[in-house]
Amino acid sequence: MQLRLSLPQLVMIAVTLLTSTSLLPFILESFGQKSTASDLYETKTLKLSPNIKHLVILIPNEGHESQNPGDVSSDQRLINQPYIPQRATVNPGTMVIWFNGDVDHDHKITLANGVNPENAIFESDTFAYNEPSEPIVLNETGTFNYYETDVNNEDQDYVMNGTIDVVSQQGPNASGMTSGPASNSVNPTSAAVNNGDTAGVLMVPTQDIENYVQDLESKGFAVDSTYNFKDLRGGQKGTGDQQALLVWSASGMDLGEVISALQDITPRLPYS
Numbered sequence: 001m002q003l004r005l006s007l008p009q010l011v012m013i014a015v016t017l018l019t020s021t022s023l024l025p026f027i028l029e030s031f032g033q034k035s036t037a038s039d040l041y042e043t044k045t046l047k048l049s050p051n052i053k054h055l056v057i058l059i060p061n062e063g064h065e066s067q068n069p070g071d072v073s074s075d076q077r078l079i080n081q082p083y084i085p086q087r088a089t090v091n092p093g094t095m096v097i098w099f100n101g102d103v104d105h106d107h108k109i110t111l112a113n114g115v116n117p118e119n120a121i122f123e124s125d126t127f128a129y130n131e132p133s134e135p136i137v138l139n140e141t142g143t144f145n146y147y148e149t150d151v152n153n154e155d156q157d158y159v160m161n162g163t164i165d166v167v168s169q170q171g172p173n174a175s176g177m178t179s180g181p182a183s184n185s186v187n188p189t190s191a192a193v194n195n196g197d198t199a200g201v202l203m204v205p206t207q208d209i210e211n212y213v214q215d216l217e218s219k220g221f222a223v224d225s226t227y228n229f230k231d232l233r234g235g236q237k238g239t240g241d242q243q244a245l246l247v248w249s250a251s252g253m254d255l256g257e258v259i260s261a262l263q264d265i266t267p268r269l270p271y272s
Contacts, residue, residue, distance in 0.1 A: 037227035037245045046085035056200030058084040061271040078231040082160040084201045089165040098133040114143030206242035219261040
C-alpha cells in the first residue's frame with residue numbers, strides 16, 4: 001500500500017525533524033559554521049577546534065592605522081581590528097604564525113604572558129609585507145597578549161594588540177570552527193613544519209570574491225564561510241567600498257605550502 005501525505009502533513013514532519021533534540025546539535029553546528037565569518041567580524045574572535053594545529057593570524061592592509069576614534073589616521077582603516085582574528089582560542093600545542101598583508105609596512109610581534117604582561121616570552125624578527133613571522137607553539141594553557149608599538153607615525157601612542165587564549169577543549173562541542181572567546185606560561189619553540197590542519201582568514205574586495213574563492217580552492221584550501229562588510233575607509237580605487245572576510249582551512253598541507261599559496265594570492269589583491 002502506497003502512503004500518501006498531504007502538504008500540511010509533510011510540513012509538520014519536517015518541523016518535527018528540525019526541532020528534534022537528536023538533530024539539533026548537528027543543525028546548529030551547520031548553521032554556526034556558515035556564520036563564522038560574520039561573527040568574526042562582529043566579535044573579533046575566532047575559536048578553533050582541537051584538530052586544527054596551525055593558526056595563521058592575518059595582519060590586514062592598513063592594520064597599522066589607529067583604531068582609536070578621533071585619531072588622525074583612524075579613517076584610513078579598512079576593518080575594525082588590527083589582527084584577524086584579534087582574539088583567538090586555540091588548543092595546547094597549536095602553532096601560531098602571523099602573516100603580513102599590510103602593504104609596504106613591516107611588522108614585529110611581541111608576545112607576553114597574560115599574568116605578567118611585561119614578561120615578553122616571544123619576539124619575532126621584523127617581517128615585511130607578504131611575509132610570515134617565525135612560528136611559535138603554545139604548549140600550555142593560558143591567556144597570552146601580543147602587541148606592536150611604533151607602528152603609526154601620525155599617532156605614535158597607538159599600539160596594535162591581540163590576544164590568544166590557550167584552552168583544553170574537550171567534549172562533543174569541541175569540534176568545528178566557531179567564532180566567539182585561558183592562564184600562565186608558554187613554551188615557545190621554532191618547531192619543524194609538520195603536516196596538519198591549518199586555519200586562517202583572508203580579506204579581499206567583495207567585487208572579486210568569487211575569483212579568490214576559486215583560487216583558494218584550486219590550491220587545496222576549503223573556504224568555510226565568508227562575510228561582506230562596508231570598509232571603514234569608504235573604498236579606494238580598484239577595491240570598491242565592500243570588502244569580504246574569507247575564513248579558510250587546509251587539511252594535510254605542509255605549513256610552508258600554505259604560506260606559499262598566501263604569498264601568491266596576497267600581492268594580487270588591489271590594495272595599496
